[in-house]
Amino acid sequence: MATTPTHEQAQLHLQVYEMRREARLRQARDWFFKNYTVNSLDDAMRIAAPGTEGGQFVGMVLGYWEQACALLNYGLLHEDLFFETSGEFFGVWELAKVVVPQARERFKMSGYLAHLEKAAQRYEAWSEKRSPGHVAAMREFMKQMRPQPAKAA
Numbered sequence: 001m002a003t004t005p006t007h008e009q010a011q012l013h014l015q016v017y018e019m020r021r022e023a024r025l026r027q028a029r030d031w032f033f034k035n036y037t038v039n040s041l042d043d044a045m046r047i048a049a050p051g052t053e054g055g056q057f058v059g060m061v062l063g064y065w066e067q068a069c070a071l072l073n074y075g076l077l078h079e080d081l082f083f084e085t086s087g088e089f090f091g092v093w094e095l096a097k098v099v100v101p102q103a104r105e106r107f108k109m110s111g112y113l114a115h116l117e118k119a120a121q122r123y124e125a126w127s128e129k130r131s132p133g134h135v136a137a138m139r140e141f142m143k144q145m146r147p148q149p150a151k152a153a
Contacts, residue, residue, distance in 0.1 A: 005078035013077055013085075016068050025064060028057035029088070036095050037146050041102035062096060062113060065089045069119035083126050087138070093120035094142055 005013070019025070036058060038044045048054035069089060071077045093116050104112045127134050 003078070003080075005081045009076065009078040009081065012071065013081055016071065016077065017085075020064070025060055028060040031057040032061040032092070032095070038095075038099055041099045041106060044099045044103075061092060062116070065092050066113055066116050069115040072119050073115050079122070079126070083123050087123070089116065090120050090123050090135075090138070091142060093117065094139065 020029075031054065035047060035054065036044075038047060044058070048058040065088075068077070068082075072079060072082050093113075096113065097117070097120075100113050100117065104110055124135050
């Protein structure tokens with residue numbers, strides 16, 4: 001039997017959601033999903049170099065979801081409530097995961113985005129139990145929505 005969120009978990013959940021509504025973070029999230037199409041860490045550094053607006057946006061999005069997922073992983077947020085009301089973190093992970101092993105190696109930071117990764121893995125298992133095929137359908141949708149690289153002349 002699933003547990004009911006505590007009052008404190010519900011309050012924190014609402015605070016996390018309210019932070020997500022902040023104008024600059026909304027702008028960053030919009031930019032991220034429209035522009036963050038990478039196949040390598042070098043792509044990521046080109047598209048969102050440190051010190052650029054794209055770099056700031058990527059940092060905001062990844063940082064926000066890493067923190068939210070850390071709260072989830074430490075049990076401060078209720079897992080079912082979090083998973084039922086936000087799949088965006090999973091979409092962020094799907095776009096970022098290709099560069100994570102390279103970033104961990106290059107920057108000697110084995111825990112880079114580890115909370116986001118752990119939450120995404122749990123979400124995938126959770127989702128497959130409740131809605132088999134949902135994750136595969138989401139991945140296909142995201143693949144279709146990604147910008148296509150320009151064709152060479």
